[in-house]
Amino acid sequence: MNSSNSSEKINNDSIDDIGNRSSVTIIGLGPMGKAMVSAFLNRGYEVTVWNRTSSKAIELVTKGAIRASSVNEALASNELVILSLTDYDAMYAIFESVSDELSGKVIVNLSSDTPEKVREAAKWLSERGAWQLTGGVLASPSEIGNRESITLYSGPSDIFDAHRKTLEVLTGTDYKGKDPGLAMLYYQIQMDVFWTAMLSYLHAVSVAQANGITAKQFLPYVSEILYTMPKLLEFYSPRIDTGTYHGDVEKLAMGLASIEHVVHTSKEAGVDSSLPAAVQDVFKRGIALGRADESFISLIEIFKQSGAQP
Ligand code: NDP
Numbered sequence: 001m002n003s004s005n006s007s008e009k010i011n012n013d014s015i016d017d018i019g020n021r022s023s024v025t026i027i028g029l030g031p032m033g034k035a036m037v038s039a040f041l042n043r044g045y046e047v048t049v050w051n052r053t054s055s056k057a058i059e060l061v062t063k064g065a066i067r068a069s070s071v072n073e074a075l076a077s078n079e080l081v082i083l084s085l086t087d088y089d090a091m092y093a094i095f096e097s098v099s100d101e102l103s104g105k106v107i108v109n110l111s112s113d114t115p116e117k118v119r120e121a122a123k124w125l126s127e128r129g130a131w132q133l134t135g136g137v138l139a140s141p142s143e144i145g146n147r148e149s150i151t152l153y154s155g156p157s158d159i160f161d162a163h164r165k166t167l168e169v170l171t172g173t174d175y176k177g178k179d180p181g182l183a184m185l186y187y188q189i190q191m192d193v194f195w196t197a198m199l200s201y202l203h204a205v206s207v208a209q210a211n212g213i214t215a216k217q218f219l220p221y222v223s224e225i226l227y228t229m230p231k232l233l234e235f236y237s238p239r240i241d242t243g244t245y246h247g248d249v250e251k252l253a254m255g256l257a258s259i260e261h262v263v264h265t266s267k268e269a270g271v272d273s274s275l276p277a278a279v280q281d282v283f284k285r286g287i288a289l290g291r292a293d294e295s296f297i298s299l300i301e302i303f304k305q306s307g308a309q310p
Pocket of ligand 1: 027028029030031032033051052053056084085086087089090093094110111112113137138139140141
């Protein structure tokens, strides 16, 4: 059975029925899974939990969760099963021995992985009669239960619609489409920006600290530069999409001179300069391609070329 055929078999009545159930199974009790269990309990849901390390369920049981004694029992308790695991390999590790019990289940996988692994998992589940909704949680555990946080979802739209209300106990939802990999792709490209930006922040703080400036003293200045970013992105994104690289302001040659100063300031401070040096290297490659007079956004072509290399 594949997921599209399966979803066609669910008529509107049974979708409503599933959507209205106020019980759910959660597998995976790391910081995120625990926060999700608490959010459902706070909203009066009956929550069945299972975790490889069963002791992690103790505290949740005292709050009202039901600890399943086996994965089979956890699956049997509810049609809606939420996974919060380190990655998708963990899902196979848990489900492989019980794959006969997956038929008819809606598996909402909120674990992180690559879009391709997510698509493979959706196929694997569909071959066992289950549906997968992929989720990318754009929130920390402390933000779970807050509708202002967002989780990106993709997968069969009727299955998502049937469970949206329940999933919105955790966070607000943003449905990206039926391709199961899509939510994960959006999630990973946001993480791409997040981690690179956070590490550049840490690098700048180390240069500040090496000069006797604390992270707190630096805070208003770093906040100011980040505050300008949305406007810059709004300006540049249509130009990036149309490949309009003529350099009016931020010419690539000027950018190289600027990042060189950053690298030297870092070295003067005795701080590891590998991060700005990597940025400097990309600028140099752009110059080598004859793009010195173009806007720095033409550096996107460097990334595209590198991606095409074996
Ligand atoms: P953890 O890595 O702390 O918890 C992972 C869970 O996965 C644990 O329950 C662990 O079980 C289980 N697990 C890992 N490997 C296996 C395996 N081979 N077999 C069975 N169970 C396994 O992660 P978090 O709770 O922090 O996060 C969960 C997911 O949410 C991750 O994919 C993460 O990227 C994502 N996320 C996390 C955020 C955060 O701030 N924490 C923010 C946004 C997304 P055991 O307890 O037995 O080790």
